[in-house]
Amino acid sequence: MLEIRELKKRYGNFQALDGLNLEIGERELFGFVGPNGAGKTTTLKILSGLLAPDGGTVRIDGLDVLDDSRRLKQRIGYVPDFFGVYDNLKVSEYMEFFASCYGIVGLSARRRSQALLEQVRLEDKADFFVDGLSRGMKQRLCLARALIHDPDLLILDEPASGLDPRTRAEFTALLRELREQGKTLIVSSHILSELTELCTSIGIIEQGRLVLQGSMEQIFERVNASNPLLISVFSNPEKALTILKSHPCVQTIAVRGDEIKLGFNGDRQDEAQLLQQLIDAGVMVSGFMREKGSLETLFMQITGQEEEKAVIRHEMESGI
Template sequence: MIEARGLVKRFGPRLALRGVDLDAAPGDVVGVIGPNGAGKTTTIRILATLIVPEAGRATVAGLDVVRDAARLRGAIGFMPERFGLYDELTIEQYLEFFARAHGVHARDRAAQVDGVLELTDLTHKRGDPCEGLSKGVRQRVYLAKTLLHDPRVLLLDEPSSGLDPQARIDLRALLAALAAQGKTILVSSHILTELDLICSRVAVIEGGAVRFAGTLDDVARRRARAHRVRVRALDPAHAARAQGLLEGDARVIDPVVEGAELRLVFEAERADVPGLHRRLVEGGVDVYAFEVEEPSLEALFLEVTRGEVS
């Protein structure tokens, strides 16, 4: 339902995307995870036909984002990172306005608005003015607007940013319900654990490229192997020696020596971790302390984004 290959986008001298690949099958909820400036918004805006890539190509619902842009807009619902509501309108008036703008026939308009109000659990608030709504409710109103033309694909840019825990749970339930209706959803976030629960696939993006993409099973499998290891040697010379010993081992990711300390991610089974320690000791490294952090989604994220995320 979404297929992007080698998307490149520049803003002046800045290379925002350096070749993004992304896939989503019908009914998938794909989480695009990455730190600030990674290229999430740029990717989503290309898929939403708002900006044009300099290289690469992408199709959404079988339509090319550049050549078939006008037709494609009817098939997608895009929710930007920041949006405005018309404060002087009630929720219902706001939605009616956009139903009209989308060309929904007068005969069907009321039913369409009722439908999205129901779906987003706003029926009881339909008469409330947009002004003064809480962030969570505003988000739902905007999502309702995004659903008015019954798009097959939803592109949601950080929909849960700024929401409190309850509003996040509500949003998650709503996205699950939409996915169950067969909609394909692409949702971005810089908070991992938020997407973990609702996504069938994730893509970790950093520095304008996708570093890792896969199903949640792939993530879980890989996560179970990402051990963050901290070796404290007796002195800097021994730390350097430890690093030298591990050189060329493909399971050792991004080793960094700082003073007497060597940090790395060891991508292996739990049972292989003691072997790493043994190798260092038998290789003549005076190991003062050997610490292992259990694999976690954060560790995987830090591994694929090379620890550049604070």
């Protein structure tokens, strides 16, 4: 569906995108994560045809965003991180105005507008002025606006920011519904717990480069692999410690009561082998699990590492 190769964008002396590579498949709900200034909005603006890249290519279903921008605009819906509403314009008029911007006019525009307002549960607000809507309603209206021309790809920049938990949950449900309808969604967000539940795949961007990308399963495998292993020993802890100390995957050991916390650098097979080894040695194991990790932990680890690397690079360059 979407293929980004070596995307570059510079604002003055600031390199916003530095060779970004990204691939997103059809019907995916892709979470685009990164700290402030990492290049998320720049990437999304390039995808939407609002910015020209300095280098690299962006293809959506084989169409280049620069060469086929008009055809692509017909297939992309964009929800920015602001509302963009008009005073003195009613909800239905707002929808019909944007429909006419895509060449949809008259009865078809009215029908499409009504259907979308029903989908975002704003049908009873059709005759209200847009300016008088609540923040959550405006956000749902923006989503309906972006869907007016029935796009295949929906780009949402921080869609849930500033919404209360209830409205956020409603909005998340809407996004899931859209994915079930066959749309591909790219969602940039800072609310990582929300992306964890929502997305099918995720990409972490840092200093204009993609540092991690994969399906949620792959990402969580990685999250878990970096988390400590918790072993609860019912009897024979000395024997267990002897085995653990000699195991090549064990990096650190911390004992608290009958619970042992291991820094364990191994995959699921290594974990299974270790458990087997303990049982074979007569150690009674009452608990054996990886500490549950979150996307936040991984995000902090990755972006933290990058910061450390940047500091080291800076120190090396400046000769400190």
